[in-house]
Amino acid sequence: MPSKVNLIDTFTMQLVFLLSTAIIFGSPSLVPDSWLVGIIAFFPACLLIVLYCAMLSSKEDMGLYPLLERAWGKVIGKMFILVYSTYFLYIAARNIRDMIELIMSILLRITPVPMLTTLFVFVIAYCALGGIHAIARFASLILWIILFMLATLAVLLMFSSSIILEQMLPFLSKGLWPVVQTAFKHSIWFPYGEIIVFLVFQPQLGGAKRMRKVTFYAFVTTCIILSATDLIQVLTLGIENKKFSVFALLDAARLINIANIITRMDALIALIIMFGTLLKCAIFLYAAMVGVSRIFKKKPEDYAFSLAMLAGAFSILVTRNSAEHVTEGLKYVIYTLHIPLQLLVPLLTLILLRIRYRKGATT
């Protein structure tokens, strides 16, 4: 029986995981009132918790990979484990790419990308090597940094009188429907749906009972914080500006100017985003490590550096430029990866589990 991560650490880990990259991009600005998207997406996202918890509790909290094997049989189950490992690794690669794009555009314009990536993935691998307990404790450190940064940002923006309430208007100019549509198309799957990675660690995190509670609170907090930051972005940049900015929070931070002394907060924020991305990638990498080690029968630690390097290479090779990267993220990834792997496969697994292991029945 592995010792369990304590409740608060689990909560902070999930919170930082959900916030980390979502916070820079905000909700996709496909509709004017993007800050509403986050709030609306929260409700269907809770259904995902219900789905995942039902899946877990149907076979005594075993974690994603053993559940897949139980439901689909050895061979197909193993294939799914590989698919999930690759999927986690791919999301990690995407996050690394996001972060590198950010660093490239703000801090280090001419440093070669492979160098930045390599250094970063080594740190990720080192983080993942510590196991889920260490990652959880690391997350609680990161959370304070992120929250402190956000609070400072809001206060400074207020003092430099950049927050203009009228920027929010026109409110719901096209009605509620487009907002709901974006919520279902994007925000459920990113960031909320990515919580599926925590199913892998359920034996250490405490199973369905704890997950239901903790993840729900994590979702609520994420929803509040994300909507608040989205709102700040809209209030400072205006609807039109926000629509065309890639890193909206960063552009908002650029507007800070207090007595010509406190300026250029954007670079610092970029650095703080790094912490969040690091944590998120470490979690994905660890999940991939566990999956691969389950198939190839070695310790997860043996795969840390090789898989990390692979994620780094993916992040560079997967798309040619930043624009392609963003489009891929908003269109193809959602339909070909997020929806099948976050909704369809778990749903089918649940049904299979319910059929194969009915209550009272023994195999």
Next chain:
Amino acid sequence: MNLDNHGHGEQLSSLERVKQFFQSKFGQTTDLAVVSISIGSYEGLLCYLTTMTSSDFIKKQVLKELASPEVSSPPTKEAVFQQLGNNHFAGLTHEVVTDLEQLPPKIVLGYGIILIEGVPMALAVDVRSLNSRSIEEPTTQNVVRGPKEGFTESADTNMSLIRRRFNNVNLRFEKFELGYMTHTAVYIAYLDGEVDTEIVDQVREKLKQSHIDSLFDSGRIEELLHSKGKGMQLFPTVYNSERPDAVCRHMTNKRIAIIVDGSPFVLVVPSIFTDFFKSPEDEYQWFVIGSFSRYLRYFAFILSLTVPALYIAVTSYHQELIPSILLTSIAAQREGIPFPASIEILLMEITFEILREAGTRMPRIVGATISIVGALVLGEAAVQAGVVSNITVIVVSLTAISGFVAPIYTFGSKVRFFRFGMIVLSSVIGLYGLVLGCCLLMIQLTRIESFGVPYLSLFSKWDKRSVT
């Protein structure tokens, strides 16, 4: 040694054979006293090491008792032993030994052995009386307000310093012997019922399985007790203190103290990151002041790690981050300086390290020279000569002062290595490197576990195994 397995008791009854035995065991050592005495009408022998006791003590506590009138007229020889043990040496630790082989280890520990011709027993009486430093104010962890007692080199004194703070039956001391050359006494102290018995077992196990030849300071044990396995040992996981009040405070928080005979530094395990930032004084003041100074220490710790690296990164990679007025003033100062910022900082940091090392090792009388050379020559003159800029001197001295804020010296000394690492990282890739360095440190901090207790966990209060 011509000892048969069955005849040990018989060996003791012949004083001649005992003398021969000691001769063969101790050789020609000059501090072994084997004195023939007469106990009443019987012939006896008294053996002890003169270096472990004082002649005064022997005269007053042993010889005087042996010469007392009741002893002079005992009914039998065996009754003399009874009487001596029960009445005369009742106040001293004593023991009846029937095995000759057991005597030399006793003598080495400072026991006096009394034998009577024809009696197959020996009486071992603790006559140890050693000169030791009296209790003084500790030199490392100074406080303005609070007890001024410090531990000494004598483990007995140290244990009594702890015991007099806990008038509690649950306080336990356990003895171990470490080092196959020195047989140093090591004691662990804990409050039974408070501590986690698993951790006590682990400590016992580690102490028993140690393979060291000699032990002169608790520093050696500190290495033994470090948690190995997860990652490199970059941060200390064993707290050490010269202050009884600090150690006792920790013991009330489920910790185990380890006292090494001969070392004034008592160790505490398991210890966590925050312990190294707590000074006992924090609790003796108004809590607001106490926590303010504690947070100041954390802040200083972060400063001492990052300031030089931040300076390098900002001046050589990200000038846009500095407010324009400050930037022009920095640029103006650095105009005539031949070196890039990173070389400049490294130069000054290394100079400071040498100064510090010299300052701690040199005799106190010449200490003033160091400060003159350090302050004048390396500060003022270096700037005037145009080797380094003013701002570098400010950065380096700020870092240096912050580095000394940590109340535990061993912690402060480890921080310096990370500072150099940060400097290198930020000279290579600027702020990105600095942040990666910080990440590495934070990961390292959260990965360490000291006896199963997380080293740094912000929410450990909610954890049942916590040792806040």
